Amino acid sequence: DTGVSQDPRHKITKRGQNVTFRCDPISEHNRLYWYRQTLGQGPEFLTYFQNEAQLEKSRLLSDRFSAERPKGSFSTLEIQRTEQGDSAMYLCASSSSGTEETQYFGPGTRLLVL
């Protein structure tokens, strides 16, 4: 399968714990995006990378959130000191920069903070 993959698919954690999610983009894609989707809403942009550089971060991304893409391939999203309000689906997407750029999405990681 050459699509975007995410791991884990589900995560249950207790409030205050740290969690880390991984995203593997489509191999030839240089751009990688993280979104968050809560019930009844569309995906909301969190951050984006071009190769290994993090070029934009949403105001939704508090100081407890950090994302990396160290070698310009896979990316990790870490949430420190989780709160119940962090419960959501975390989506990763990738694209190849250029004309008619299109983002392709992974299956997401569903986070539940108890």
Place this chain on the structure above:
Amino acid sequence: AQSVSQHNHHVILSEAASLELGCNYSYGGTVNLFWYVQYPGQHLQLLLKYFSGDPLVKGIKGFEAEFIKSKFSFNLRKPSVQWSDTAEYFCAAPEEGYQKVTFGIGTKLQVIP
């Protein structure tokens, strides 16, 4: 900044009925538009996209959308829905430069056999 509005949040149709889901965008510059679909238990998939050229765009599974610049609209249509079209549909538009895509709130379509 781009904003995307979807007016129908929940639509229920019988099989073979015609479908039209509304989408309006706000940005007045170069506009690129997408419709994504999320079937139950599956991830977001691209249904169709508009970048330029013919404003009537054909996508997968018999869906089409028409870009009407004067109305800032990109409505999704299908002449005859099937039970398998039951899903959530999202209209989306990228910011200029493609740093991020802004999504609408989504429309849940339920098709009754």
